[in-house]
Amino acid sequence: MCLVLVAVERPYRVVVAKPGLDGHDRGAKVIARALRDAGFEVIYTGLHQTPEQVVAAVVQEDADAVGLSLLSGAHMTLVPRVLEELAKADMDDILVIVGGIIPEDDIGRLKDLGVAAVFTPGTPLPTIASWLEKALDQREEGLASI
16 A cells, blocks of 8 residues: 655635734734735734733644734733743744834844744735745745755
C-alpha cells in the first residue's frame, strides 16, 4: 500500500481583535472586511477583549495570524501581553500585525518585541492584504522545508 500526501490549499485564517477598553472598532471592521474580500477567512472578536481572550480566539480558530487594532494609546501595554500569552500557548509562530494610532517611535519597539508589521491610518487596504498574504506564504514555505 502506497500512501500519497497531497497538500491541501485553504484560505489563511486571521483573527482581528480589539484588545483593551478602546470602543472604536470601525477601522477593525473595515480591515476585517477588506481581508475577507481579499480571500482570507476572518474572525472578528469584537470590542473590549483581554489579551487572554484574543489568544484563546487564535487557538480556538487555529489562526495563521492575528491583527490587533489599537487606538487608545495602550499598545505598549497590550501588545506585549498578547505576545506573552501567545508564547505561553506555544503559538509564538503566529504572525502578529498591529494597526491604529501608533506613534512612529513605538513602531520599532513593537517590531523588536516580535510584531511582524505595523499599519497606521492611511495605509491602503490592498497593501495590507497583499503584505499579509506574502508574509504568510513565506512562512508556509519556511515550514514546508522543515
